[in-house]
Amino acid sequence: MSNRVLKILVPIISIILGLFVGAIVMWMSGYDAINGYIALWHGIFGSSYSIGETIRQISPYILAGLAVAFAFRTGLFNIGVEGQLIVGWFAAAYVGMAFELPAFIHLPLALLAAAAAGALWGLIPGILKATLRVHEVIVTIMMNYIALHTVNALITTVSDGSYKIDRIQKTASLRSEFLSNLTDFSTLHYGILIALLMVVVMWFILEKTRTGYELKAVGFNDHASQYAGMNVNKNIVLSMVISGAFAGLGGAMEALGTFGNISKMGGFTGIGFDGIAVALLGANTPLGVIFGATLFGSLKYGANNMPNAAGVPVEIVSIVIALIIFFVASGYIIRVLLNRMNKKKEAK
Amino acid sequence: MSFLDLLYFIVPATIAYAAPLIFTAIGGVFSERSGVVNIGLEGLMVMGAFIGILFNLLYADTFGSWTPWIALLVAMAVSAVFSLLHAVASISFRADQVVSGVAINMLGIAIALFSVKMIFGKGQTDLIQKKIPRFDVPILQDIPFIGPMFFKSVYGSSILAIVVALFAWFVIYKTPFGLRLRSVGEHPMAADTMGINVTKTRYIAVVISGALAGIGGAVYAITTTNDFGHATINGQGFMALAALIFGKWHPIGAMGAALFFGFAQALAISASKIPYIQDVPTVYLHILPYVLTILALAGFIGRANAPKAIGQPYIKGQR
Numbered sequence: 001m002s003n004r005v006l007k008i009l010v011p012i013i014s015i016i017l018g019l020f021v022g023a024i025v026m027w028m029s030g031y032d033a034i035n036g037y038i039a040l041w042h043g044i045f046g047s048s049y050s051i052g053e054t055i056r057q058i059s060p061y062i063l064a065g066l067a068v069a070f071a072f073r074t075g076l077f078n079i080g081v082e083g084q085l086i087v088g089w090f091a092a093a094y095v096g097m098a099f100e101l102p103a104f105i106h107l108p109l110a111l112l113a114a115a116a117a118g119a120l121w122g123l124i125p126g127i128l129k130a131t132l133r134v135h136e137v138i139v140t141i142m143m144n145y146i147a148l149h150t151v152n153a154l155i156t157t158v159s160d161g162s163y164k165i166d167r168i169q170k171t172a173s174l175r176s177e178f179l180s181n182l183t184d185f186s187t188l189h190y191g192i193l194i195a196l197l198m199v200v201v202m203w204f205i206l207e208k209t210r211t212g213y214e215l216k217a218v219g220f221n222d223h224a225s226q227y228a229g230m231n232v233n234k235n236i237v238l239s240m241v242i243s244g245a246f247a248g249l250g251g252a253m254e255a256l257g258t259f260g261n262i263s264k265m266g267g268f269t270g271i272g273f274d275g276i277a278v279a280l281l282g283a284n285t286p287l288g289v290i291f292g293a294t295l296f297g298s299l300k301y302g303a304n305n306m307p308n309a310a311g312v313p314v315e316i317v318s319i320v321i322a323l324i325i326f327f328v329a330s331g332y333i334i335r336v337l338l339n340r341m342n343k344k345k346e347a348k
Numbered sequence: 349m350s351f352l353d354l355l356y357f358i359v360p361a362t363i364a365y366a367a368p369l370i371f372t373a374i375g376g377v378f379s380e381r382s383g384v385v386n387i388g389l390e391g392l393m394v395m396g397a398f399i400g401i402l403f404n405l406l407y408a409d410t411f412g413s414w415t416p417w418i419a420l421l422v423a424m425a426v427s428a429v430f431s432l433l434h435a436v437a438s439i440s441f442r443a444d445q446v447v448s449g450v451a452i453n454m455l456g457i458a459i460a461l462f463s464v465k466m467i468f469g470k471g472q473t474d475l476i477q478k479k480i481p482r483f484d485v486p487i488l489q490d491i492p493f494i495g496p497m498f499f500k501s502v503y504g505s506s507i508l509a510i511v512v513a514l515f516a517w518f519v520i521y522k523t524p525f526g527l528r529l530r531s532v533g534e535h536p537m538a539a540d541t542m543g544i545n546v547t548k549t550r551y552i553a554v555v556i557s558g559a560l561a562g563i564g565g566a567v568y569a570i571t572t573t574n575d576f577g578h579a580t581i582n583g584q585g586f587m588a589l590a591a592l593i594f595g596k597w598h599p600i601g602a603m604g605a606a607l608f609f610g611f612a613q614a615l616a617i618s619a620s621k622i623p624y625i626q627d628v629p630t631v632y633l634h635i636l637p638y639v640l641t642i643l644a645l646a647g648f649i650g651r652a653n654a655p656k657a658i659g660q661p662y663i664k665g666q667r
Contacts, residue, residue: 029466077446079387124642134645135654137387137446138593142638145583153631266579276450313465318458325451326433329443 043305052183064275080140082272088248096168118248366610375560387449390585391456400566431558
């Protein structure tokens with residue numbers, strides 16, 4: 001079986017296995033799995049309203065997925081997308097609230113602030129990795145917690161002790177009456193266009209620029225890249241910064257589009273962590289990320305329909321997502337099994 | 349509050365907050381010493397906390413005052429079994445150990461919350477009635493100064509944590525199993541050549557980490573929060589991971605780091621009562637453990653030496 005086919009088959013088999021084991025879990029817990037999945041399906045596609053909400057949910061997932069995938073391509077594992085997303089969320093919400101500017105300056109400024117905040121949060125592990133060879137996984141995990149606590153403290157400061165900051169000005173909003181009307185008054189906003197634009201940006205950087213070529217080369221083999229005269233350290237920092245900027249924009253989706261402000265968080269949003277799954281499923285390609293994000297955004301939003309329509313707790317979808325990650329990560333064993341099946345076929 | 353009162357308050361609180369971290373970090377030491385990264389400690393703790401609370405609620409009438417202790421054992425067993433998922437994926441299926449750990453974290457919280465909704469019909473369990481008792485250590489508590497700090501109203505689980513840390517040091521550095529464990533983490537091929545079963549050793553190490561993280565999570569839930577919800581374990585697993593790195597993959601070092609992080613937590617919670625500290629915004633105390641870990645990794649606090657083969661699946665015959 002060719003490598004290309006395997007690359008597409010492994011994620012698909014993983015999704016099927018994940019849904020299948022999820023069904024077994026539901027069945028063993030005394031729920032009706034078929035009703036559960038029907039409720040999920042209706043939750044996603046049941047009405048133009050739910051389709052609008054699903055697409056709205058997909059936007060931050062695309063950006064989180066791009067962030068993880070971009071770092072992956074350079075051989076880096078950015079678990080810090082969650083933290084970068086949180087600081088981006090805060091930066092966008094703050095700029096959106098604090099300034100009074102015409103919309104054509106205000107909205108780009110708020111988006112830029114989010115990207116810059118995320119980039120800054122990626123810069124630190126990037127520099128530590130490039131100069132001191134500190135492993136980025138642990139640093140980015142720690143940066144997540146630093147982001148969570150810092151942003152919570154900043155919210156208190158900015159709002160004079162309240163648990164949330166004031167809503168953003170209309171001039172910084174991504175809200176769209178047109179998209180909303182189109183989807184039966186859902187909260188769908190222009191964020192999806194920005195997310196799709198960023199998919200193109202990532203594709204362009206990776207495939208059409210010299211920097212992109214170097215980034216990929218470093219990801220394949222940093223020793224060889226060094227030998228070929230590339231500045232590996234510079235590329236590591238750059239990759240983390242770009243990755244963080246994508247993640248920060250993911251936060252801007254929530255700040256400027258969905259919620260219009262930021263409240264203190266008791267825990268993580270989970271979007272950043274799900275971004276890992278999105279990137280894995282999408283084989284770290286820009287196009288793949290769209291598919292991965294569509295799947296996870298749909299599952300996450302559609303799951304909200306499961307408790308009412310089928311009595312199944314929402315968390316079943318988190319179980320399914322975690323299982324899918326397990327199966328994708330264990331792709332080795334799936335490849336082995338597929339190859340074995342293939343050989344048997346050929347022998348016949 | 350006088351300085352002495354302060355010490356009498358902050359030292360026991362430090363130890364109480366440190367105990368779950370000690371258990372979990374020691375578990376992490378076993379796993380990582382064998383060469384398997386365990387980012388999943390958080391998820392394993394969540395599972396332990398959930399099972400600990402669940403058992404406590406269901407069987408409090410049956411076992412009476414023994415309930416919290418048996419709950420610890422059950423939590424240990426369930427988390428050990430749960431950690432097998434990480435072991436199978438990362439050792440046998442050659443999954444990326446970090447990705448597998450992330451999946452463990454997501455799965456742990458998802459299964460626990462799914463079960464809570466299923467059993468209790470709401471997002472949070474009831475409060476438990478049978479907590480781990482505090483007791484005064486006879487004779488020792490009468491020692492002036494030290495007695496009230498270390499031996500008055502301590503949790504039995506805290507003492508157990510310190511015993512486990514010392515025992516882990518003995519196992520890792522003084523027994524044949526410990527030698528095998530370390531060799532598998534440093535150079536699995538050499539270990540394999542010497543007839544050590546790399547796969548088996550790593551499986552045992554990961555299961556030990558699951559067992560100890562399960563106890564850690566259960567201790568945290570049964571002593572500190574007394575119920576289980578989505579935010580019961582909120583970063584303690586990652587703090588334990590930080591403690592094990594800060595402690596340079598050494599059981600006693602990990603215990604020391606856990607005690608320090610426990611101190612930071614105790615300080616953050618009681619900051620408003622302490623002169624000088626009350627002027628420091630609590631956010632600095634909250635992020636202290638994480639910042640310190642980054643500094644430790646960056647080598648500002650002495651170089652940390654991770655096991656050499658950490659993160660790499662061992663593939664027989666591959667050089």
